[in-house]
Amino acid sequence: MNAAMQKKNExxxxxxxxxxxxxxxxxxxxxxxxxxxxxxxxxxxPAIEITLRTPDAIDAIRLVSEEVPEAIVGAGTILTSKDFSYAVAAGARFIVSPGITQELLDAASMSEVPFLPGAATPSEVMAAREEGYSLLKFFPAEQSGGAPFLKALSSPLASIRFCPTGGVSPKNVHDYLSLPNVICVGGSWVAPDKAIEAGDWASIEALAREASGLKG
Structure with missing residues (x-):
């Protein structure tokens, strides 16, 4: 692994x-x-992933990076090198993708911003490992076998750690966080649509505080 890749992984x-x-x-x-x-x-x-699933996503990343300096804003649902470039230009400090393509790997290799690519099979995990990645998004987590699947990977692919996303909730979060190869999870339950629509920031802060105290 080259020094630049090692630094981004760190x-x-x-x-x-x-x-x-x-x-x-x-x-x-x-x-x-x-x-x-x-x-x-x-x-x-403080670390949040704003997904590029809405027209305002890039502007939202820019606003948060400018106005909430204590936040570590990342960009998710990055599908193309153009998405990657726009997100970085807007101030994203990490990039997340649901999968891995050569186009994204090339974009990531030319950027100083770290990349968390998605993988859902042993072959995808091994391909990412060959490229120097030791941290991966496991997506869609529940639909791809959930915590038991990740547990099965922990021995043959012990050097890889995952951030499972997709179907992770308070009901199953401990199943994931208790695994040796899970570093954290991605979840939308801490910011429910209804609370956002209502501007109920106090309840979102409370959900965040509860989530921040979770342990395996």
């Missing part, structure tokens, strides 16, 4: 080790981005 490791849950956010209204990020930071979850 930066990403520090972000993911900092909290048990990374909030996965879909911003439908740009005005919600800053107060939502502030509520999550106050609750102890």
């Amino acid at each position: 930066v990403l490791l520090a972000i993911l080790e900092g909290q048990p849950v990374i909030p996965v956010l879909k911003i439908d209204r740009l005005a919600d981005a800053v107060p939502l990020a502030r509520a999550l930071v106050k609750g102890g979850l």
Whole structure:
């Protein structure tokens, strides 16, 4: 592994080790981005993933990175090198993708911003490992076999650690966090759509505080 890749892995490791849950956010209204990020930071979850699933996502990343400096804003649902470039230009400090493509690997290799690619099979995990990645998103987690699947990977692929996302909830989060190869989880339950729509930042802060105290 080259020095640049090792440095990016270390930066990403520090972000993911900092909290048990990374909030996965879909911003439908740009005005919600800053107060939502502030509520999550106050609750102890400074690292957040804003997904590129809405038209305002890139602007939301830019606003949060400018106005909530204590937040560590990442960009999720990155599918192309263009997405990667736009997110980095907007201030994203880490990049998350549901899968792995050569186009994204090439974009990541030319960027100083760390990349968390998604994998759901042993072959995908091994391919990412060959490229120097030791931290991966496991997506879609529940639909791909959940915690038992990850537990089965922990022995043959012991050097890889995962952030499972997709179907992770308070009901099963301990199943994931108790595994030796899970570093954190990605979850949307800490920022429910109804609470965001209502501007109920206090309840989101409370959910974040509860999530920030989770242990395996």
